[in-house]
Amino acid sequence: MKYLRWLLFPLSLLYGLVVLMRNWFYDSGLFKSRSFNLPVIVIGNLEVGGAGKSPMAEYLVRLLKSDLKLATLSRGYGRQTKGYLTATSASTATQIGDEPAQFKQKFPDVTVAVCEKRADGIEQLAADHDLIILDDAFQHRAVTPGLSILLFDFNRLADSKLLLPAGNLREPFIGRYRADVFVVSKCPSNLSAQQQQQALQILKPLNYEQVYFTAIDYLPLQDMSGSPVGLMPDADTTVFLLTGIANTQPLLTYINEHSLNVIHHNYADHHQFTLKNIGKLANDFNSCTAAKKVIITTEKDAQRLHEPALQPLVQKLPIWVLPIGIKFLNEEGKNQFNKTIHNYVRQYTTHH
Structure with a gap:
């Protein structure tokens, strides 16, 4: 492979x-990039695969949804x-993509939209929303975001x-300098100051680019309907792990x-499970x-797995x-990140 x-x-x-x-072409204005009269936050990464x-x-939605009418917008891969x-609550992964379907299940009161052309999607949402969160759109230069959050997997730095x-x-890699905020994700919880410094030496952020370190936060197990099961497998439990992630x-x-x-x-990222796949899983399990x-x-x-044919x-x-979430490695970093997000939304709203 090498x-x-x-x-x-x-x-x-x-x-x-x-x-x-x-x-x-975008930087020089030869290709047009649209700005919008409301806050737009872009989340992205430079590498293929999950960061x-x-x-x-989801963290941003939880942080902002009580104060603003917001929408998430993605391509719907x-x-x-x-x-x-x-x-809608009845939308499936086949119709809107797995990640938007996940957002809608977890945040039924939040607008979740998909559109290949993100500028067209924002135009549809702008009239009755206060904020748009663009998921996986750092390379979508047709939109000029107000705030860009760029993620880096610590294990791949x-x-x-x-x-x-x-x-x-x-x-x-020089494209990172378009971002406003760097988040180093999937860090070990006991990340040392020396390891943080080594990460900073790789990223070399500009003076205005803030850097934060987060870890994966594994949450309690749920059943397929989203209800907690209140259990964890122990050493004597055989776990059949089904994945189609990066x-x-x-x-x-x-x-x-x-x-x-x-x-x-194990299947490829975003793999559309088939009856054959689930049949093999069922046979192995039984x-x-x-x-x-x-x-x-x-x-x-x-x-x-919610597709009708698989039921x-x-x-x-x-x-x-x-389920997974994120946790900042220290409370000070979390508070500063939250303040940055709130200040951007507040200053934008005040200015406009």
Whole structure:
């Protein structure tokens, strides 16, 4: 794999040239980027794969929803529909994407919308909302955000900074300087001051770019309807782990802390589960002779299990859902981050 990536390096150079030219066209005004008369917060990352964008979006929703009428807007990756759609309680992952479906399930009173062209989506929402949160839109230059939050997975900070397809970057690392806030996600809870300093030396933030460190916060297990189960698997429980996410290592590490026997059914990010996939899971589960056994999946994956065609199998299985959030490594950082968000929204509203 390492040598294959080097063979792809010329394609990465070509891809990087195209991305640099595109960014220059936007920066110079040759390509138009739209601004809107309301606060717009963008959450994104430079690498492909999960850096914790959805938990950050949920954090912002919880922080702001009591004071503002807000909406989340994303592309709706993996959906089988096109154009602008507003989610309802009956919307499925096939219709709006797994992450928007997850948002709507958790925040039924918040507007959740999807649109490939984010500027068109904002235009639809602007008249009756106070704030728009754009999930995974840092590279969507057709919109000029008021505040950009850029996430970096702590475990991948030291990786090579090669562009696709030889590497994992969507755009050159210098693109980080468009952001207002850096969040280093998925840190160990006991991250040392020396490790923080090493991360800062890699990121080299500008004077105005604030940097925060967060860890994954694994929350109590739920059933498929969202009700707490009040249990955790123990060392004697066989766990069948079903995932279709970008980076499974933190989740596997967490599950292995509780169970000595984990059987992982692992699929690609945003994989649309089929009857064959769930049938294999059901057969493996039913064939297992362990006295205690359970199936665990993520919130995002659970949305794709709600598809009607899968229900005859899914409803017969004891599937638990493991929600995640984020936690700042210290209270001072959390308070400063919250203050930054509130100040941006307040100053924007006052100014306009």
